[in-house]
Amino acid sequence: MTVVPFLIIAAVSGTASLLARGNRGWSTGFAVFGLALMVGASASIGSSAAIRIGGATLAASEWLRLYALLGSVVGLLLVAVDVSAMHEPDVPGIVVLGLGAAVLALALSDPRIAVVAATAGGLAGVLVAAPLGAAARAASVGVRELRALAIAGGLAIVATAWIARPLGGLVAQPAVFGLAYLAFAIAVAIRFGAIPFHIWAARVADAAPGVALPLLMAWGPAAFAAIALVWIDQTVAPLALPLGNERAIVASIGAVSVVLGIVAAWIQDDLEHVVGYTIAADAGFVVLALAGFDPAVWEPSRIWLLVFVVGRSAFAAWAVAIHGGFGTRRVPELTGWARRAPLLGLALVIIAAAAVGWPGLIAWQARSAIAHLALPEAVALAVTAAPIASIAIYARLLWVGIRPAGSAVGAGRGERPGWPIPWPRRPIVGVGAVERLLERAAHLVGGLLDQLWALPAAARLNRVLLASIAVLTLSGLAFAVAVGGLGVPQAARAVPAVGEPGPQAGPSTLPSASSPVGPSESPGFTFQPVDPGSSAPGGS
């Protein structure tokens, strides 16, 4: 099956969820129903299914299928955490629409169209970054996000259009390719909020609902980055042009983002800022992958993208559950949280293990490969080992959690299960045996109905417990992806049959830009539509 059913479900359910925003229950219901259908639709996507619509090819791949499947499951769990903990308006609909836009962008085989779709999907996030009725600074946050998205989108649109033609007659070919590459790479860095482009992302982390952060700062930008990786792999890297300076700039941004992101997350007292800066730190490896002009970067970069988005989603969900349970996001005010929410404590340990990893773990190996392909050996070692320092972030949170409970935690809800007070037992007033038997049967049925009617109240009473279970499930999913489960390495390694070209086997046999060749021997890539039945790389 193609991605079309997935896209239709996402568009319909996301739009319905936003149209019904006046009734939060219906809005959430539409989104949950849509996400459940999207799980099924994504599972049925064929790895080589393709369809041409309006002159563009929508092509699936094994990696795209896994992205859509994980995104739908994670979205479902995020909405569950949101409903249990905070129940922010508009978030479920935006999660559905944003995920649909990301999958659309990944499925489009022409990068010129894909970047437009990815930019449009990112704009949907403005709705939750600047919600109506929020604090005065919401508009400021929203407009900063809009500005960042527009700049990133503009750079990417121009970059992809610039070298989507035969450029054989161009005298300054290396410079043109270098500028286009730099523009797209910086656009990716801006979308992720990588340091030094992190100001807007920090504001968004402060103002946007915590459960929407993974979509705004990880899932959507990850699709944007995946488009960039394919585009670089197909159009820039094979030419073996001397782009050392441009690659050095991009690699520097990535390395700085990794290191300073961890430092910034460590010193923050606000949980959502901690989440935001850990996202920036992990996104640094994605930016580093853009600087690795080698076919070997194909697999680790795609592994890391999945590890990154699922892991950061789990961490964001954990922060939302903590906020919902204890009413504060300030770390100093959360002393003793782990005593009252041990499941969340366990989830944090799993999230930390998946995020930090150890040598030999799929996630660690992917990070190491990316760093070594993009950076000099000594710097690569340091950047590879940098995530070990993020143990301090999680250890700090755990240390705060195991201390005696503070006032906020004491006044908050814990994970202790509860049940609403049942109706009092009604006395048996029958006289005869048959009469008493019938009365007892009636009481039994009535008691069962009472318990059923109590379920919504019980769910409200156990909100923290339910959120903790969802976070624990999400952290388990993150750990499974980090250790290479769910077929992540196979999906990352697979070369798509249609659309994406896959890793190039080596330096291109195409003439170098600096070689004295005539215009007719210009780089032989074009962006002509790909025949869905063809497996030969050639389209984008």
Added chain:
Amino acid sequence: MNPALAAIAAVTIAGAVLAVSARDVQATLLGLMVVLLGAPLIADPWPDPLSILVRIAAALLAVRLIAIGLRGGLATGGTRIGWPAEALLAGAAAVIGYGSHGLGAAAFGPAVAQATGFALIVLAAAPLVAGRDALRISVGALLLLVAASSIRGGLDPTPGQAEQLVGSILTIAIGGAIAVITLAARAAGGLDAIDEGGRDALPRRVPDAHRPPDRPERPVRPTGPRQTQAGPKCAPAGAPRAVESGGGPSRAKRRPVRPPEDGS
């Protein structure tokens, strides 16, 4: 050069000049509508009729969404250099874009599309970088995206139906985003809510604390009923805080007596 395309490009650029120059939001809206309607038509060959209809519908819907957020008597900052200067800048950029058509290689699109893109980028730069109100920055963002699409139209062949559809989705999305932002800004008190939470919102030092030491030390000005009893120099009860903390005439009068290390 196709005269019809040149005319559409000129009208589009004029709409952009109007959008970034006008203080009246209705005029800004009119300018945006002209830009959104005109830019997709600067193509050779023209898009098919269905694509044109979709783009027109998307442009009208986007403008309608923006208009929802701008009901009532509002005004933006407008340009500080005046519309003639903006128009001259745009014209100069258009000439550069026209002259550099293809950006170094043979192009498949019309030169006026690239010229329009360059002009829109120049017009978008000031609102994006120096805009202080939500609408003005949003207009800059919209113009930047339209400019990028115009440059793409000048370099590559006319977009197909799928690309036109995705472009329409982008147009609607940015219209919705601008509507949300302007509504949030208005709910916060005005379109200039961009300053909320920024540097200007940080607590400022009270001027009294920086008086020269030869004057008798006065406590920090209290708030509440005491203000009304402290004499004519105090602000009246209920006066807005902005007048007390800076920006008003009283602050301007106090500036000269600040010590040199304050930098004032």
